[in-house]
Amino acid sequence: MGVVTVREEQAIQRLTDRLVDSYPAERVESAVGTARKRFEGHPVREFVPILIERIARRELEAANAAAAQAEGVAVQPGSVTQESSNPVRGNLASGGRKLVADKRPMAFAAATVLVVVALVVVFAVRRPAEPAAVTATPGVTTVHGVVGSEKLAFFEDPRVVDVLSRKGIKAEVEPAGSWQIATSIDLGKYDFAFPSSAPTAERIQRARNISTKYTPFSSPLAIATFQPIADLLTAAGVLRAGPVPTFDMARYLELVRTDMEWDKLPGNTVYPVHKNILVSTTDPRTSNSAAMYLAIASHVANDNTIVQGPAAEQAVLPTVSRLFVRQGYTENSTEGPFREYLSAGMGPTPMVWIYEAQFVEATVRGQIQPGMVLTYPSPTVLSQHTLVPLTASGDRIGRLLATDPDLQRLAAEHGFRTSDPTQFAKVTADRHVPVATDLIDVIDSPTIDTLEHLLDGVTKSYN
Template sequence: MDGRKVAAPVLAACLLAAVGAAALYSNREVRQGQSQQAAIEEEQRQRADLRGVIGSEKEAFFADDRVKRALDQRGLTVAVEKAGSRAIANSYDPKRFDFGFPSGAPAAAQLKQAARANAVYTPFYTPIVVASWRPIAEILVANGIAQPMPGGQYTLDMKALLALSAKGTRWRELKGSAAFATGKGVLLASTDVRSSNSAAMYLALASYLANGEQVVQSNADVERVLAQVAPLFSRQGFQENSTAGPFEDYLALGMGKTPMLVAYESQLIEFWLKHPDKARGDMVMLYPQPTLYSKHVVVPYTATGHRLGQALEADPTLRSLAHEYGYRTAGERKGPELWRQRGIEVPDVLVDVVEPPSNEWLERMVRGIEQRSP
């Protein structure tokens, strides 16, 4: 039998099967697209105004007209009030708000319990960093406490830095300190640990190191670390309640006022994206080793609060806009690769990352610090 006569019908059958499969796939794609469009149209018909309380660092994100339009496409109009993230966890009021949006998993866990929320949403996150200045970073490099990274940022040996703070070392006592030969102590500046998440994350990191590189999880651990961590806050003097104020001082007053500030990576990325000429200046980030991530968690109090959380997690436009404000997200594009295209080099992945204590033990440490304050 002629092989070509046998092959022809087989080839035709294969082609028909391929065409059929392509048509099926295409129809499925069309149906999925239609389903997604129908869901968006249904959301638009079910319009809702909602109110929430957010960490101050997210105020500009919600004020952005592009964010407002993207939320409007999903039928949501959002009004927000700002507060320190830990204060949010203590100010839950179901009569006033539809959601809380603090920074930090411990504060969110407390808020979730108070609100009896059956689900939470984590649309973006950011690592804790130290906002500093290149002359300061180079002094730390000269003393073996920091190391330069590709792209212009630095790693920071947190254990070594906190040891200097504990000894009361002054900047002028360090090797190569001519650029900052002051009598100020080598001490990180932070917000008020009683109200702000960034300070609470600093406490979480300092307590981990003071506890022999173990997460605090007992009364014995709390008692063991308090004597070491309390002075890191009490020696600072006045501290503000949220992250926005100290960061503005850092930008406006320079290293004389704030040589080192506990901050969020997102704050510096956002600033550099808006002021690209500053990205190669003296402002630098020091990535603590170890460090931890601050998760930004939407805790819904109402059905419309759930809709907001779902939109922030799932909507690609909102994720892209979050990158504009320096946040890392899930999804195919997470942030660092986009920032690199804009001339901002940061690590894609941080390896030396620890978890904060549960809210119970963090609260006990905060109360202990408060009791030891003058």
């Protein structure tokens, strides 16, 4: 998202918040969304937010005037905004409309306001020690989404819930594997889909003919392991030591091709297990992280070149299929194997494929124990967590996640890299998380069509 676009999105978010203070949230979203469409494709953007606000206000006031006229009540221009911004006056004046047809109702309303205000003051004086009651915000819109499981903790964070509530949104989300979101889940009942990469989001966009998307944060893929395993891999030439260890994917694939087992590694006395050296992943048929693992492995197996065309696809399939088929059962989302890594130790999961954000978030929560090691595959992929709005409400939450400074800060505390790198840097520095500050060896994933062909090939290998 360019600088101009970010500024424009922030300005539109601010004007939306102003309008929500005076009008029902759902009508504001509709009015702003309609106004935005009038300026799509215009090269000059400086005054677009101002024009959108004027158009939206005009539409909202006209709608309220029409509603008042239908009820036989006269409305003064601009009175909707003035009245509805005051919840007490708005309730007394029939939903925020200013009555002018008869002075007696106005006098009665004014007297009632004085009584209500007096009661509020007396109540506050009588109960000074009690905090203000937390009640549901009027006009809050419930927005339903399906998200990659690694983002569930973010949406359940009470601080995130509070920020969204203040913006007039209550987010209700369900977790699923990202590839599963793109291929098999019925999205008709959701307002937004939030998979963990651009390719999975692109598949959703294609299927539903949607051009809009938001990428509020990202996370590189990584491998979590343990110090004894790291020492073995360093001796085997797979791990390169440094402030942040690097996992050599080319050397690793050599061991996979030869069916190397842990107990065959020279000098292995810490993990003499009779099983193949394999990174534990999720199911590539349902999970984005496994699909990205496939993208990296296919790139390395294809002589460090992005796979293109049927010949290249068939050439790499025998190698990349081994990475998955020999694991046995795999789960649908990264939450499963990472949870096992945290709780069960290196016995069942000596190496697990994760998002960097998961390790950082677990460190913030105090779940990372001494001897747990974060490494970065070389090459790696930067997974762009991409939100696809399916309704106007979904579009609003996408804009909020991408532009709201509080939500961006909280995303960094959950381990995600945001548009402001200083936020992530502060979190990792404060918690002493050894992460790669500069991601250099990053590759692009193959096209969505090639990735689907490779996934189909791996699926056939299971059978």
